Amino acid sequence: MNAPEATTPHGLLQFLPGLRLPLAALGQYPTPVQHLPGLGDVWAKREDQSSAVYGGNKVRTLETLLAAALAGGRGKVVALGSYGSNHAVAAILHGKRLGLQTDALLFPQPATPVAAENLRVTISHAARVTTLRSIATFPLQAWLRYRRNDSYVMAPGGAVPLGALGHAGAALELAAQVRQGLLPAPAHIVLAAGSTCTSAGLLAGLLLAKHLGLWPGELPRVQAVPVTPWPVTARFRIAGLARRTLAELAARGGPDLSGQDPGMLLVLRGGYLGWGYGRPTRSGIEAAASFMLHGGPPLDTTYANKSGAALLDRRRQLQGPVLYWSTKSSVPLPPDDPEKLANAPAHVRRWLRRCVPG
Ligand SMILES: Cc1ncc(COP(=O)(O)O)c(C=O)c1O
Known part of the structure; x- marks a missing residue:
């Protein structure tokens, strides 16, 4: 087990030291x-570098959730999501560091190289993985x-709320x-919205x-860019x-902001999802190339390149500095376990083979 990295204080505890917040120090802040x-008055918040173990936006979500699991005396956590879920990968790799056993219950998604890379890590490093054949059975199975x-x-x-x-x-x-x-001070923050946790937390x-x-x-x-369909986002x-x-926040000893309307700050930027969750789009692939050309963060085809496409499309109409919230981990993944992969169910092995590009 790697010891959690040295970290500067969490933003919330730095400014609200009396807050009753379970917190595991997993990220580097x-x-x-x-x-x-090269992209204009555009900036990036490199959440992709939030940890050298596995970065991206899910590290901040897990710092509170995994700490709550530990505080509740639970030795085992379960991540629910798609085959290529970053949340599952992050939960497994960071959960291990805290001595937690992490299981995953996953439903299929379009077969892409980026999703396959994650599923291989999940199968290789989770305590136990259940890979369903259809999303239809997911709620009942869970x-x-x-x-x-x-x-x-x-x-x-x-x-x-605790994750957000x-x-x-x-x-x-x-x-x-x-x-x-x-x-x-950015006038706009552009980010991908999948489960809505990151956008909602930022608004708050x-x-x-x-x-x-x-x-x-x-x-x-x-400016939240839906990468999962309505009504999820x-x-x-x-x-x-x-x-x-x-x-x-108020229940945990923070200020009472119940009179505030977070919806006032929210702009939904639809039109970048394409044919559905996990399905690559042409505008997304072009956005990834453009970010790379200008020295920006690497963008994946499920989430980050769709928000990148929205940013490139809109940046000239948006007044003032635009901040791109870079959510996909950019650190190398740990090696796969060939034995566990060889023992994966046949439908998973077939799905993984379909993910090979070309
Ligand atoms: C790389 C990446 N970007 C963006 C998102 C969307 O964040 P959220 O689910 O908090 O809306 C996710 C969600 O898993 C993600 O993995």
Whole structure:
């Protein structure tokens, strides 16, 4: 087990030291900010570098959720998601560091190289993986398997108020970076919305930053780009989770921001999902190439390149600096376990073979 890395204090505890928040130090903060002048007045918040073990946005979600599992005396956690879930990979690799046994219950998604890479890591490193043949049976299977189980079962993407609080901390961290002059105050933050956890947490955190006097001037608009279909990423769900995150903050000893409307800051940027979750789009692939050309973060085909496409499309209409929230881990994955892969169910091995490009 790797010892968790040295880390600077979590944004929330730094500014609200009295908060009753379970927290496992998994990430390396602050994540860097980067100017991408070749793309215009565009900046990137490099959440992809949140940990050298496995980065991306899910690290902040897991810092609170895995700590809650440990505090509740649970030795086992369960990640729910798609075959290529980053949340599952992150839960498995970071859970191990905390001595937690992590299982995954996964449903199929379109066969792509990036999804295959994740599934291979999940199968190789999880304590136990159940790979369903269809998404149709997923809710029932999850209920049947875990209803009387003492495991800590996380919602897909960790999209609950406690998970979203991690991203509220990221908003405070960003406010501090703006105050330090590392980047101009963004007028817009563009990010992929899948389970809605990250967008909702950021909305809550931006309102908190303003309340604490940490944000200079007007708050940015959060331009959430759905990469999962409606109603998963419906406006009411994102704003609703943001409101519940504010309520969780107050219940844990933070300020009462129940009078605030997080929906005011939310702009849903539809039109970049393409034929569905996990299906690559031409505009996404072009966006990844453009980011790479200009020295930006690497973008994957399920999430990050769809938000990248939205940013490139809209940046000229958007007034003021635009901040791209870089959510896909950019650190190398650990090696696969060939024996576990050879013993995977036949339908999974077939799916993995279909993922080979060309
Ligand atoms: C790389 C990446 N980007 C963006 C998202 C979307 O974040 P959220 O599920 O918090 O909406 C995810 C979700 O798994 C992700 O893995």
